[in-house]
Amino acid sequence: MKPLSIAAMTFLLTSVAGCSLVSHEDEHPSQGVYQVELASAKHFMQQANKLESEMLTFCEEGDLQQVQQQWQQTMLSWMALQGQERGPESALEKSWNIQFWPDKKNTTGRKMAALVNSDKHWNQDDIAQQSVTVQGLGSIEWLLYDQDSPLKSSTKHCHVATAIASNLASNAALIASAWEENPWSGLDEKAWTSEYISLLSNQLEYSMKKMTRPLAKFGKPRPYFAESWRSGTSMKNLKANITAMQTLYLSDGNGLDHTLRQNGHIQLADSITRQFSSTLETWPVDESLFELLQTKEGYRVAYAQYNKLEQLKYLIHEEVAIKLGVVIGFNATDGD
Known part of the structure; x- marks a missing residue:
């Protein structure tokens, strides 16, 4: 198969x-x-x-x-x-x-x-x-x-x-x-927008945690903290995370990208779509995070990918929230 x-x-x-x-x-x-x-x-x-x-x-x-x-x-x-x-x-x-x-x-x-x-x-x-x-x-x-x-x-x-x-x-x-029923159907538009941005932010921060735990401190990585280290599929998993978040962001033309453009924030929408696209296009999947962390060069490659997620987080968690005037909900991974 x-x-x-x-x-x-x-x-x-x-x-x-x-x-x-x-x-x-x-x-x-x-x-x-x-x-x-x-x-x-x-x-x-x-x-x-x-x-x-x-x-x-x-x-x-x-x-x-x-x-x-x-x-x-x-x-x-x-x-x-x-x-x-x-x-x-x-x-x-x-x-x-x-x-x-x-x-x-x-x-x-x-x-x-x-x-x-x-x-x-x-x-x-x-x-x-x-x-x-x-x-x-x-x-x-x-x-x-x-x-x-x-x-x-x-x-x-x-x-x-x-x-x-x-x-x-x-x-x-x-x-x-x-999931057979829409859990958000009772929210007004502003409450839904806050919930939507929180949904994306939480998922993005979880993906980032999947990198920060094994990256740990410079020079002292903890590769066994990587997700799916036994199968060597951690970087493939992360690419699937990013793909899923991109799909959620676009939502077949009815997502956050559409909302930003409707409200005149075209430049920000373009920045986010470009960041998603470039991150996915350059994401390495030939080696797992466990393998990358075995060498200094591999560590640098992994950290460069983490920085791409950091930029996505800044755009979605900070810029979007400010432009749309919404408060982001508490993330259960904070302080973990």
Whole structure:
């Protein structure tokens, strides 16, 4: 199975969102963004279902590469929802079940090793009662990529893998269901604009945290703090984050870009669209963040990418808020 490119994934999301959009003057201003979010949630659910299916196939046929590729596609689809602090509460509260990160003490590794070494035959209900560290994408990554995983050499512990994949698919379905209704339809235009900018800012700051933790202090990086270091896909994940934020910003012509232009702030809108485009065009994906942090030159490359996100943050969190006269909501990652 050939993995979808970032561009293909973006096209899928925008196409699904675009097909659902109907132009009505009395439509709530959040509708365009809501359609993007709904499409993202459904896409994630579809990918999680495929991962569950591929895991079952792997357990029968033993094709590790096939299920690894689907894990990556599921992870990339999650990037569109990752780090958001705005939306349906029942969807947001599932975030830790989907992905336990940051994992500062390798809790996932220790918990997963204990899980596979136990005598218990695990099923989905059992996994749902366990710590979030063994429920989501990170625990499946450990099974598929870690050198200590028994799946690397045998399908003996496949019941653990299928149980976790089934639990992930179940939680993805709950998230998609939570997005079936627009959570912002009751907000007035100013409150919605503040919520929208907060949505983008929170997600952007979460992506930046995914870089600041492993970058740490100059000369003393902490590569094991990088997301998806086992699979070596951290920079691909971040590019998917940025792609998703760009899609949210544009929202098929009904997003923040449109609002800025309507209010005469064309130069600022152009600056943001250029920053998104140039960041994506120059984003390195051939090496993971873990690999980049092994050398001084790699560290400089990684830090240069972080600076691109800093510029996006300044434009969206500062400039847009000032131009539109709105107050940005509190970000749960502040002070973390």
